[in-house]
Amino acid sequence: EPEVTQTPSHQVTQMGQEVILRCVPISNHLYFYWYRQILGQKVEFLVSFYNNEISEKSEIFDDQFSVERPDGSNFTLKIRSTKLEDSAMYFCASKAGSSDTQYFGPGTRLTVL
Amino acid sequence: QKEVEQDPGPLSVPEGAIVSLNCTYSNSAFQYFMWYRQYSRKGPELLMYTYSSGNKEDGRFTAQVDKSSKYISLFIRDSQPSDSATYLCAMSAGSYGGATNKLIFGTGTLLAVQP
Known part of the structure; x- marks a missing residue:
């Protein structure tokens, strides 16, 4: 069964450093999302991406965040200058054009020291 | 008022019990309702999907949506430790209205099924 994959599974970085989180969505999906979950809190929407552009972003997704689909398979989330409060699990999700259901990857645990 | 409210639990039941999990919501624009299962430090796994009001059954799982009350439920029959x-x-x-299918989550209910 096709699945969303994410790398790395765990990333440790120093405050102020740039990080790139990578996702490979399900191959025939057209809509891509990033969510985050701070430990003990609920899953929160960050950004949605369709047709090579951002279609919606949340208040959390400020100028420090960017997303890109650099080729036909990868979808990345970049945080330019990480803060302590960016420590969280980051989940990528994808959705087929004909469906209303999103499928999630296993997540990347980001730890900012 | 929070957009989606869910009792965080924990909920502890004996093996074989019927489990009832619930959420309420305030946004009448919601049309699509999902239940995900999440194991510790893993990604959410889709369990059930329902469009608009009604019931949906899949094996031991039943999802119900009552849009008039803004209330959704998930029932698990013959619950297992797994x-x-x-x-x-x-x-x-x-x-709807230019929205992009973003999901709004509840806080999650922690369920423990005791053998």
């Missing part, structure tokens, strides 16, 4: 996880409700307005 059902122990956090259950997340999630909902979306779809592409």
Whole structure:
């Protein structure tokens, strides 16, 4: 069964450093999302991406965040200058054009020291 | 008022019990309702999906949506220890009014099924 994959599974970085989180969505999906979950809190929407552009972003997704689909398979989330409060699990999700259901990857645990 | 409310639990039941999990919501634009299961430090796994009001059954799982009351439920019959996880409700307005299918999640209910 096709699945969303994410790398790395765990990333440790120093405050102020740039990080790139990578996702490979399900191959025939057209809509891509990033969510985050701070430990003990609920899953929160960050950004949605369709047709090579951002279609919606949340208040959390400020100028420090960017997303890109650099080729036909990868979808990345970049945080330019990480803060302590960016420590969280980051989940990528994808959705087929004909469906209303999103499928999630296993997540990347980001730890900012 | 929070957009989606869910009792965080924990909920502890004996093996074989019927489990009832619930969420309420305030946004009448929500049309799509999902239940995800999440094991510790893993990604949410889709369990059930329902569009608009009604019931949907899949094996031991039944999802109910009552849009008039803004209330959704997930029932698990003959619960097993392997059902122990956090259950997340999630909902979306779809592409209504230009929305982009973003999911709004509840806080999750931690379920423990005791053998």
